Amino acid sequence: MDKRLPALIDLMGASKVRFFFTPDGILVVRGHLDLRGSGISLLPDRLVVAGSLLLTGCPLGELPAMLSVGEVLDLKDTSITVLPPGLTVWGPLFLENTPLSTLPAGLKVNGYLNICGTAITHLPPDLQLSGPLLLDAQRIRSPLAWRRVTLPACQPGEGEEWCAAGEEIQLIIFSVRLAGEIKISAGGFYGSPAALARSGIGAPLLPAAQDCLRELTGRKATASS
Incomplete structure (x- = not known):
């Protein structure tokens, strides 16, 4: 078992969050997963959240590979420095006030993308975004x-x-x-x-x-x- 699972499962159990594991070991959260203020610092690989994943203020330094979020992914005020390959966000993505300096190639966001207060200076040419883009225009060079x-x-x-x-x-x-x-x-x-x-x-x-x-x-x- 991924050593990062027990702490997360305990938190979900205490909050009565419904979840299950697929036969190949993917953890699927059926609804929203609100971890704001939880102090959680690691998430397991191959995590699927059907609703929103709210991580504001968590001491996270990285996200798991192949993370999929069905609605909002809120990373405000975290220590995230890089977004993982294979990240899928089917709703808004909030990155403001993080030390993030780059966005991954092939990123697709079906909603708002907020990168205000980050260290991002370039936008990937293949960035797909269906909603408004919020940014510090003075910082973005291209x-x-x-x-x-x-x-x-x-x-x-x-x-x-x-x-x-x-x-x-x-x-x-x-x-x-x-x-x-x-x-x-x-x-x-x-x-x-x-x-x-x-x-x-x-x-x-x-x-x-x-x-x-x-x-x-x-x-x-x-x-x-």
Whole structure:
């Protein structure tokens, strides 16, 4: 038996988490596995979690090989330095405030990917992402183009009870190339250039987004000439 199993099984038993082993020894958790605050530092290889796997604040230095998570994988505030090969995440992946410096090739995330507060500077060209990407644009060198936009100070309108009057808001607008496709993030919008054209967003977000798009496409044209 994997020496990492007993501690995890004890925790699941105490929390009444349903699980089973397949004939070839894969541990399958039927629902969510919430290990926040548990102090667990190791997980067994060949672990499948049908729901979410929540590990915020756990003293984990690594994840098991071939980990599969059916919904959210939350690694915030852990000591994870590398993601394992074969990682499958069928929902959002939260990596903020970890010392992670790279993302593995072939990573596929069916939801949000949050890499704010990490040491990541490059995005793998084959990264597949179906949801919004949250990042520190100033830190990412490729493949990304970004602009900082300052929104005018808010003025309370008639009938409004509260407004942060006099406070300017700064937003980061960016375009990024992922798995051969360009995605644009502008305020509450995240999607393709075609979707941007249909979105109806106005100035100053739209001009900034268009500038980012031109810069990113221009780089590709220069590289291929």
